[in-house]
Amino acid sequence: MESFATRAVHAGRADLTDLGVHAPPIDLSTTNPLSSIEAGRDAYDAYAAGEPRADGMTALYRRAWNPTVARFEEAMADLETFTSAPADQVPPVAAEGVAFASGMAAAAAVLMSRVAAGLPHVVAVRPLYGGTDALLASGLLGTDVTFAGPEDLSAALTERTGLIVLESPSNPTLDLRDIQAISRVAGDIPVMVDSTFATPFLQRPLTLGASFVVHSATKYIGGHGDAMGGVVVTTPELARQLRPIRTVTGGVMDPFTAYLLHRGLATLPVRMRAMQAGAQSLAEWLTRQDGIHRVYYPGLPGQDPQGLVGTQIDGSGAMVAFDVGTFATAARLCSRLQLITHAVSLGSTDTLIEHPAALTHRVVEEGAQPGEGILRISVGLEDPADLTADIGQALQR
Template sequence: MASIDTAVVHGGRDDLTAAGVHAPPLDRSTTYPLASLRSGTADLARLADGAATPVDSPVYARLHNPTVARWERGIATLERADAAVAFGSGMAAVTATLLAAGAIGRHVVAIRPLYGGTDHLLASGLLATRTTWARPDEVADAIEDDTALVIVETPANPTLALVDLAAVVEQAGDVPVLVDNTFATPILQRPLEHGATWALHSATKALGGHGDVIAGVVACSEERAQALRQVRIVTGALLDPQAAYLLHRSLPTLALRVRAAQNSACELAKRLQGRAGVTAVHHPSLPECDLDGLVDRQMDGPGSLLAIEVEGGYEAAARVMEHVALFTPAVSLGSTDSLIQHPAGLTHHVVDDEARTASGVGPGLLRLSIGIEDVDDLWDDLDQALPVGPTG
């Protein structure tokens, strides 16, 4: 298996030389010529059953698109998976996985915190699922005969809490485990290597990396991928080929971007720990945030997201967001530029108040997505925006 640094550059480009091109072509066709009615029917049936590729023709773009398929092969390579299936957003990917796992009308075990949208989807029962919220060490007890899947995020959005993936998989037994790997990216963590069934991404984040694409993707076995493709075909939760083209264009720089941002996040975490007015810093690089040594055990680095708690609660946090100049006060993450947001008021606002507080998302918590700007410039911006504490 090629190093991940090589895989990001070459992933999904296997057919380009034979096609006589150097850059992945953007195919915007909605329909495709058929060599014969017979071969068209065969390909339609094959794709509707969840096959990865047609034999002669994609038939219709809701069944298959070559530009999307190339980017999917790239993601599968990075996640060390048989296959990956792309969707129109991260939430479409979560929904499709629940559908493909047969979770509708059944039971799900979920570990908080999760991204607010995922939490809301499960807590609201909008897809007729019934959820037991469990701590990581309660998963075995939470499993029922009817449990369709276990869902977990690590590092978790927005607290950066780490969960031992191998331990969750062991407790889940025969029940499949869905890991939202958005924060780590496949550069830093590959959940399938720890026994997970699906590794899911909001590709809107670091995989896209430039804040201009909404997308989702799930990496898994070919058998699981077939079920996901079937769901995608009938629900139409497609990734637009233009978005797939941009995502593939972002792939070769993924490792460079993730590591550059991560270096700055580690440095800022250290500086913020000593900053008056900051009462807590959450970043997996800090020993107190990784008591079980999970970064070494299941990751290749602590990542580029961090969270801080500021003295003065909501008002102080709101003031920081109003006073930053280089950081953009905005939701989302994983872009080349740095973003700052208030989870309790924004990304996790939809989460039940009590559950949100219990999972560590309080009024003074700010989540920072570090970009690839100069670290001293980022520090200066935070330092001038943070409240002047008792010693500062």
């Protein structure tokens, strides 16, 4: 059995040798020549039914299918179902990837699919990325939400519940949720895990009982802050429900983005390993600094009471949050940084810092927002000593 790192390099590239190319070709066609009206009609019907493209089926139109995007989707499905256990011990999980224009378009399609199935009630575990939280709280897509703690989930479920939504690690305070335990409570109700902070390198929720894995591929999957996309990996049956929604609402991934995200997968393991090592040392250093009230990082003592690091997730990830007490102190610190970039988003090669209450979580309703003194760091590939030196000078000045 090959390792995840090997799979990450080769996933979604099976057709390249026959094509006689080494890099995946970027097909920019928006439409495709048809061999006959019948071939076009049959393909149209198949895409409208959400079927994946079968061998020989015509390509038709980019909003329905594109080969560069399909390679990225195949690679994501491959990586999200990876297991190092022998097949006779763990039955393989069947999954398909469905790519979108952004992480929000991906999550929105999952919500719409549950509304379309006649099950619009969503139970969600906070904290969540602010955009997801606000989308659920607004009911814009026809869902109605109950926010519940992980222990109160079963009491919140009704016969109209079509989805449980959670993040692990969560944005911004890196809470870990027991995906296996929550999936057991959910029973037949699909569980959607936003696994953006973990990536398939560290965690594969489908192998733990979840039905939908959602990524903002804009983050670690692309890895360089220059491509925006989202992806859902789910069962073939649920993927059939998502594709027609994507086609009619139009939130498709563009082929050049798919090329960049697919390319990003090859280096995901090395990037994640290096960034995670940097995050661990930064988090430990932060705990020793004066004026820092609390550091949030699952790799610190006492911060993983359920013992999920090493069982559910193969490490603590590369996101760290810390509380400097007040908005004013957080603002001063950000303005004094010289190396670290003050910007939203995460998962890029350079280290980013942001203030969740003012930015990524500003749209979250009052009372559920992160504290005013909390800053969130996405640790990049710089030498960790340079990061601590930068924060150190900002804390002292």
